[in-house]
Amino acid sequence: METKPLPREAALIVNAQSRRGQALFQEAKEKLEAAGIVLLSADAVEDPERLNETVRKAVKAGAPMVVVGGGDGSLSGTVDELVGTGCVLAVLPLGTANSFARTLGLPLDLDGAVAAIAHGARRRVxxxxxxxxxxxxxxSLGLSPMIGQTVPHQLKRYLGRTGYLVWALKCTVGFRAFRLVIDDGEREERLWSTEVRILNGPFHGGVELSDxxxxxxxxxxxxAVVGRSHARLAWDWYAKFFKLRDRNAHTREYHGRSFRLSTVPPQRISIDGEVLARTPVTVKVAEGAVEVAVPAYS
Structure with missing residues (x-):
């Protein structure tokens, strides 16, 4: 962890369409200022399509830190604007699952998140x-993109993770397993799967999936959740949610810097909750790509 302190100036950009974005924007603004953060700008963005543009403008204007309020999709959609800039990313977890915040050890309540931004440390991730x-x-590819693409916004907004689970049961009807081909450049492996997770951190959907x-x-x-059984996929989520001893019994993990993934038939890919790609794809790690604000004890 680097010892250089976090900036005391920042741009605040909140996705007003995230689960708690609109409701907490003004409170977040006031609490950040009360904690000693000088806000160079503060925007509640009503149209999620404008998030990237708003972050880009803040970085171009010289903001040393951008505080993004929203869920994982908001962060994933805007992080491209920060790579290679030296601008620090700070997170207000205002979404449904807030998996990235959990990975960073950030408090999920507003007061705790503000305290991490005001009194925390930098971490390159x-x-x-x-x-x-x-x-x-x-x-992820498999059932998760189907859920993410079809789940009603109001169900997601008001019921949170419970809403996802309810909709997941509906989506299992008609869902079929697929053939996965995974190539790390040295060897190729083929297997049946019902869901594949591409993980930069342990959490997905707010559940800790990888040790x-x-x-x-x-x-x-x-x-990869191996096999063709819907029941096996459901058990895998249940076992990981409750951290059962045999929670990894039906998954196989591959670790590396780069993979080529293809499927039969082609599968849509949900990236941090937003369906944005389709197999075949090349998956890589961008090592130490950005600096983020984390609690001082993290």
Whole structure:
């Protein structure tokens, strides 16, 4: 961990369409200022399509730190604007699962998150890459993209992770396993799978799925739920959610810096909750790509 202090000036950019973004924007602004952070600008962005543009403008204007309020999708969509700039990324976890915040050890309440930004430390972390597109936490193919693409916004907004689980049960009807081909450049492996997770950190959907994935390991982790059984996939999520002893019984993990993934039939890919790609893809780790604000004890 670097000893250089966090900046005392920042741009605040909140996705107003995230689960708690609109409700907490003004409170977040006031609490950051009360904690001694000088806000060079503060924007509640109503149109998520404008998040990248807003972050880009803040970085170009010279903001030494950008505080992004929203969920994992908001962070993944904007992190590309920070790579190679020297601008620090700070996170206000205002989304549904907040997996990246969990990975960083950030408090999920507003007061705790503000305290980490005002009194925390810098940490240089890896990002994942899918065909040149950076992401902060995790991507997946199989059932998860189907859920992410079809889940009603209001169900997601008001029921949070419970809403996802309810919708997941609906999406299992008609879902089929697929054939996965994974190539690390030295060997190729083929297997049946119902879900594949591409992990830059241990959390996905707010659940700790891997014991080994981390944001400063210099590796990306591919975790496949093997076989063709829907019941096995459901059990895997249940076992990992409750951290049962045999929670890894139905998954296989691959660790490395780069992989080529293809499937039969082709599968959509959800990147930090947003369906943005389709197999085949090249997956890589971008080691130490950005600096983030974390609690001082992290």
């Amino acid at each position: 890896d990002l994942g890459m899918i065909d040149g597109d950076y992401f902060v936490n995790a991507a 080994d994935a981390d944001v400063d390991s210099g590796e990306i982790v591919i975790q």
